[in-house]
Amino acid sequence: MLDKTYRPSEVEERIYRLWEEGGWFRPRPREGSTPYCIMMPPPNVTGSLHMGHALTFTIQDTLIRYHRMRGREVLWQPGTDHAGIATQLMVERKLAREGRDRRSLGREAFLAEVWRWKEESGGQIARQLRRLGASADWSRERFTLDPGLSRAVITAFVRLYKDGLIYRDKRLVNWDCALKTALSDLEVQMVEVRGQLWYIRYPVEGEQGRHVVVATTRPETMLGDTAVAVHPEDERYRDLVGRHLILPLVGRRLPVVADTAVDPAFGTGAVKVTPAHDFADFEIGRRHGLPMVPVLDEEGRLNDNAPEAYRGLDRFEARRRIVEDLTRLGLIERSEPHLHHVPHGDRSQTPLEPFLTDQWYVRAEVLAKPAIAAVEEGRTRFVPSHWANTYFEWMRNIQPWCISRQLWWGHRIPAWYGPDGTVFVEESEEAALEAARAHYGEEVALEQDPDVLDTWFSSALWPFSTLGWPDETPELRRYYPTDVLVTGFDIIFFWVARMMMMGLYLMKDVPFREVYIHGLIRDERGQKMSKTKGNVIDPLELIDAYGADALRYAILASTAQGRDIRFGRGRVEGYRNFVTKLWNAARFLDLHGVREVRETDPQPVREILNRWIVGETVRTTAQVRRALESYRFNEAAQSLYRFVWDFFCDWWVELAKPHLAESGSKRRQETLRVGSWVLEQVLHLLHPMAPFVSEELWQRLYGGRGGPLIARPWPDPPEAWVDAEADREMGWLIRTIQALRAARTELNVPPRAWLPLRHSGAHPDTLARLRRHEEAIRRLARIDRIEEDPEPPRPGSLVVVVDEVTYSLPVGEVVDLERERARLLKELDRVESELRRLEARLANPDFLERAPAEVVELQRERREETARRRERLARALQAIG
């Protein structure tokens, strides 16, 4: 016997073990089966489950379970990411707490620390994913720093290098002074900052008293100025082009150059040019052959190129001092507050410096071309499709991708330098030595590049590195390209675009055929969840409180395409209630002996009630399937919810009660058999979305017949089981009962009172229905007897019109006559305005002429119906006086 409520905490772990130990998460090749593969976006190895994970993995698991049941050979490839910067920072912080630091430890010992940390906390996210119910193939779990995946990284790097798609270059990069590493463009966040714009006088050489005023937000960089630029058409400065200014505080001679990049309307129209510390200036410097004078070091302090007074100062301190000094010299003309965007590191949250260094780059502009074409040609499809625009926008303006990082945690770049700096890029040190020997004609010592690769470089290979690439494994052949990638829009550039580029280049095919982009989980007020705001909801806490199924269902039911999700625990509670409701419907059937039912087919079925619910089940099955196949998770969740609660529980169960109370009748047998079948179907449809409770009920009520639910075939009942006649009749019955109940409640008839029901005007068919469903109407509308009575309703009666029938419930003094009159008048009013609308429409010759015939016919029928209804209401109103 089932308990009164479902207790997830007592079920989930056991059920999960049943699946995992049964090997049901592994792909099961069958004769003629086609693979279905999703690559799990690898969470950070040291991460823990947050709502964003809960969203993305619930969606993925739902797809995986659905397709597994559809008979596909399913692989959900799990794993974790080494998350270079994030993980290294975490360990450095831990060391700092222990009074240690990375540099004094040395590279090797530090890496050992990180690995230890990874071993300790690395399994957490996988354990938490299990609690969510994720049916990934854990036997194939991968980590981006595994030997196999590392080999893939090296192979990819060397191949791209030898093909000329990776190169080393000295140019400006976004430099993070706090982390002391280069970053890619994507790791840069523009932050709006209230700054200051200073107008500084640069004296003109050889012309006492004349100066050019330049405006800058960064006075400290002036120490690295090597020119002043003006627009070639700018009359104010035309005579100065080619002459020189004297850089204050430094005394350097600065040529005045003409460059169209200068906007004469901004500031003074004259720009100081610091090629070593500004991207735009770098370009100007290149065009005019200007020297580059870096004045900052890797930590953002002024270096020896600066005048002695400023050396060693932090860049912000230097700014203050320089402004002070210039003010004292009378060289600040004025300054004003200035709102502008300043690049910040997305990890360190500190302002970045454009910094001149040697770094490794990928020619993304070359790799992007086929990746753009693949989406244009539909070989990879975005869902919702408008995300393709975002993808195109970025890919068409893509910049070289800086892939080297001055970190220790990650894949070390397979490049070795000879004594003269010649670089040898090879898959191993041996191969590099070999190449060096060939180059130099003698044995030389090589030094490996100390840098590691951007984490996203290894992530970009994930769809094939996890399948064994560069080896030609059977898995690689079988599962690549994968079917769908599920992820958030924030990662389209970081990851999706790069997988496309690498997949197309190295595998000669797209990594996935579809990309489903979901929204972001926000809190109830629409705010992003963040630790600092303190508005994070912990999915594990929700699982503890309501069960994994309730959380999953709440997520899916809120996941409309292309929208962010406002999420609060109230929703989870609501779907917990739904799970309980289903549980109790199952319990009801259990009490009536559903476990004894052997038949698995609802046919043949005679009872109208049962014919109806079978048809509704078939319809729901189709709806859920269509919704899941088009990634409309909210629709799948909603139609099943409605079916279970409104159709199955509220009507079928209520109406089936007397059937099931009979002992040994054919009707009882049929009803139990149909109830059993419907529940079985529901459990199947529910399983991708709420796997635990569905499996638990399946195991307990159906003894897991035909194996666990996880591996059962998706239901596909024939369309022909939809029964139009049963639909009409049940529709009528439900309408009738609802109308009677509504009238009673509105007139405050006490629920305790059993009333007689008189009716007139019923067609013979309706009379038959009334006889067939007499018991139901009596019980559910609290009627003690039903009789035909051609007389008009008497005064003091409650009158209800359903279709052609006028019902009257003589309630005597129980009823408030005025109230009843008001109720009928209100309804009459509604009916009359509806009638006016219909008549207006049907009086329009254009409508009659141009609207499709069946639409016109429908409106005619509706008009007749409404007119009759008005008549009956008017008569009733008259009759009750």
Next chain:
RNA sequence: GCGGGUGUAGCUCAGGGGUAGAGCGCGGCGCUUACACCGCCGUCGUCGGAGGUUCGAGUCCUCCCGCCCGCACCA
């Protein structure tokens, strides 16, 4: 500035040419042998605004307004 999203019941949101919907909330009532994590009934709308297309527009088109999110700037 460029691109995209979004505006429908008190709240959160579905719907996408042919009778305005759900959940939650709110109000009332609790007769009922699965469930009070429940049942029954009710309340709630100029579908952001203005034009247009159409026999017919929440729905399609144009413009405008509000909110949100990317991308890109100018020192």
